[in-house]
Amino acid sequence: MTFTIDPELRAAQQRVAEIAAELGPPAPGVAGIRAHAAAGRRWWNEGGPTMHERRAATIPGPHRDIPVVLYRPSNAPNLPVYVFLHGGAYRIGDEWSNDRQMRELAAAWGGAVLSADYAHVPEHVFPRAVEETQAVYQWLHAHGAQWDLDGDRIAFGGASAGSNVSVGAAIGLGGVETGYLRAALTVVGVLDRDRDTASMREFGDVGIFPSRDAIADSAADYVPDPAQLNDPRANPIAADPTLFPPFFLAAAEIDVLRDSSKRMAARLAAAGIEHQLKVYPGMTHLFFGYTRTVAQSRACVADMAAFLRTHLPVTA
Numbered sequence: 001m002t003f004t005i006d007p008e009l010r011a012a013q014q015r016v017a018e019i020a021a022e023l024g025p026p027a028p029g030v031a032g033i034r035a036h037a038a039a040g041r042r043w044w045n046e047g048g049p050t051m052h053e054r055r056a057a058t059i060p061g062p063h064r065d066i067p068v069v070l071y072r073p074s075n076a077p078n079l080p081v082y083v084f085l086h087g088g089a090y091r092i093g094d095e096w097s098n099d100r101q102m103r104e105l106a107a108a109w110g111g112a113v114l115s116a117d118y119a120h121v122p123e124h125v126f127p128r129a130v131e132e133t134q135a136v137y138q139w140l141h142a143h144g145a146q147w148d149l150d151g152d153r154i155a156f157g158g159a160s161a162g163s164n165v166s167v168g169a170a171i172g173l174g175g176v177e178t179g180y181l182r183a184a185l186t187v188v189g190v191l192d193r194d195r196d197t198a199s200m201r202e203f204g205d206v207g208i209f210p211s212r213d214a215i216a217d218s219a220a221d222y223v224p225d226p227a228q229l230n231d232p233r234a235n236p237i238a239a240d241p242t243l244f245p246p247f248f249l250a251a252a253e254i255d256v257l258r259d260s261s262k263r264m265a266a267r268l269a270a271a272g273i274e275h276q277l278k279v280y281p282g283m284t285h286l287f288f289g290y291t292r293t294v295a296q297s298r299a300c301v302a303d304m305a306a307f308l309r310t311h312l313p314v315t316a
Contacts, residue, residue, distance in 0.1 A: 003202075003203075003253075004282060005254060005282055005283075005284060006281070006282030006283060006294070006296060008293060008294045008296070009282060009283060009284065009287055009290065009294050009296070011293065012290040012293050012294050013284075015043075015293070016040065019040050019043055020036075020040060023036060023039050023040060030091065030092075030122065033091075033092060034092045034093075034094075037088070037092045037093065037097075038093075038094065038096070038097070041096075041097055041098075041099075041289070043292075044100065044290060044291075045096070045098075045099040045100040046292070047100065047292060048100040048103045048104055048291075048292075049073070049103045049104060049106075049107035050103075051071050051072060051073055051103055051106065051107075052072050052073055052074050052075055053070065053071075053072035054069065054070070054071055054072075054103070055069065055070040055072075055147075056068075056095075057069075057070060059116070059135065059136050059140075060135065060139060061131075061132045061135040061136070062131050062132065062135055063119070063128065063131070063132065064132075066116060066117060066118070066132050066135065066136055067094065067095050067116070067117040068095055068114055068115065068116045068117070068136070069095045069096060069099070069102070069114070069115045070112060070113075070114050070147060071102045071103055071105075071106040071112060071113040071114070071115070072106070072112050072148075073103075073106040073107045073109075073111075073112075074110065076110070076314060077148050078145075078148060078149070078150045079110075079111050079112040079148065079149055079150060079314060080111045080112070080149075080150050080153035080154070080155070080182075080308075080312040080313075080314065081111060081112040081113070081114050081140060081144065081149045081150070081153070081154055081155070082105070082109070082112070082113050082114070082154075082156070082157070082183075082185065082308060083114045083116055083133075083136060083137065083140070083154060083155070083156045083157075083166065084098070084102060084105075084113060084114070084115050084116070084157060084158050084159075084162070084166075085115075085116055085118055085133065085157070085158030085159070085162030085163070085165050085166045086098055086115065086117075086159060087158070087159035087160030087162050087163075087188070087286075088120075088160070088161060088162075089160070089210070089214070089218040089221075090120060090121045090129070090161045090165075090218055090221060090222040091120050091121050091122070091218070091221070092120070093120075093162075094117050095115045095116055095117040096115070097115075098159070098288070098289060099115075100291060100292065101288060101289065101291055101297075101301060102115050104291055104298070104301045105301050105304055105305055105308075108301060108302055108305035109304075109305040109308045109309055109314070110309070110314035111308060111312060111314050112147075112149055114136075114140070116133065116136050118132050118133055118162070118165055119132055121218075121221045121222055122221060125221070125222060125223065125224055125225075126222050126223045126225075126233075126234050127168075127172075127228075127231075127233060127234070129165045129222075130165055130168045130169045130172055130233050130234075131169075133165055133166055133168075133169035134169045134172055134173055136169075137154060137156065137169060137170070137173060137178075137180075137181065138173070140154055141154065141178070141180045151180060152179065152180045153180070153182050153312050154180050154181055154182060155181075155182060155183035155184065155185060155308060155312055156169070156170050156181060156183075156184055156185075157184050157185035157186045157187070157189075157248075158186065158187070158189075159186075159187040159188060159189075159288050159289075160187070160188050160189065160190060160257070160285065161190055161218065163186035163187065163189030163190055163191065164189065164190040164191065164222075164234070166184075166186070167184060167186065167189070167191065167236045168232070168233035168234055168236060169233070170184065170243075170244075171232050171233050171236060172233045174243065175239075175243030175244055175245065176242075176243060176244065176245045177243065181245055182245050182246075182311060182312055183245050183246050183247070183248070183307070183308065183311040183312055184244060184245055184246070184247040184248070185247075185248040185250075185304050185307060186247075186248070186249055186250065186261070187250040187288045187300065187304075188250065188251060188252050188255055188257050188261070188285050188287075188288065189249065189251075189257065189260060189261055189264070190215075190219070190257060190260060191237055191249075191260045191261060191263070191264040192235060192236070192237040192238075192260050192263055192264065193219065193229065193230075193235050194259070194260070194263065195212055195215065195216055197258075197259035197260070197263070198259055199255060199256055199257065199258035199259040199260075199262075200212050200215075200259070203254060203255060203256045203258075204256050208254060208255075208256075208284055208285075209284070209285055209286065210256060210257075210285055211256070212256055215256055215257070222234070236264070237263060237264055237267055241267050241268055241270070241271035241273055242271055242273065244268060244273050244275075245311075246273070246274040246275065246307075246311050247264075247265075247273065247274070247275040247276075248275070248276050248303070248304060248307040249261040249264060249265055249275065249276070249277045249278070250278055250280065250288070250300050250303065250304070251277065251278070251279045251280070252279070252280055252284055252287055253279050253280060253281050253282060253283055254282065254283065254284045255283070255284055255285045256285070257285065258279060261277060261279075262277065262279075265277040276303075276307060278300075278303055280296045280299065280300060281296070282296065283296050283297075287300070288300055288301075
């Protein structure tokens, strides 16, 4: 098997390694790992568009007030909103992890973007993160007007583990049956539990992050109860596909999770659900976060913005 990682992405990966070396090893424990990861994202989040408003806030949740960041590209009223959940193997990351990508997406689309945190392992396991995310969707629907957002036009999604949580939350609420969940957009999504796909076999043990074993371990940490493994809120491909709104799926060519998006796209196609699948050539799992230097990462943001303009247009 041969594969070619895009040269810009290779350079980005080298920059990641340099930043990690500059930071030194993380402090002990999961808190140290999280702080180290957050510090590693700072350089990647520098620059990019300026927002009309970038607001850190909280939304009431069933277990705590949920941290969010609202990105508003203009003062246009009653904006549709895309709720994005960060990746991080259900363990690391926060609402600021993809600050630059959120600003780029809001600027390119014209709508508002809300980056939300969610409960992490090991402190909390399924369905805690799903319950928090459901609360975010419901609050925006009921109270979004307080932030001059259109609570009847909400898109949802996220990256990697965040895709799993965000889609699971939408499934739990009934998806399109809510009347307000209007579009889904996922990046390198964890959308099934299949560990024997072609992409798992091709890239699962060749030294490219994440490995097949790492995916299995993070999934087990998130859903430790075997009785819940096929709950559609944790295994979205098991859901009734007619619950899904128009769906954009971004996948990386060189990624164990590539075929998770492909399998979901096939399921949507069989059910006649409008969708768009794009596999970004030469990209590996973390590519979305490197828009500062990688053209294919910027292309992904542009494609997401185009999908949102089509399905949740910003009206004057």
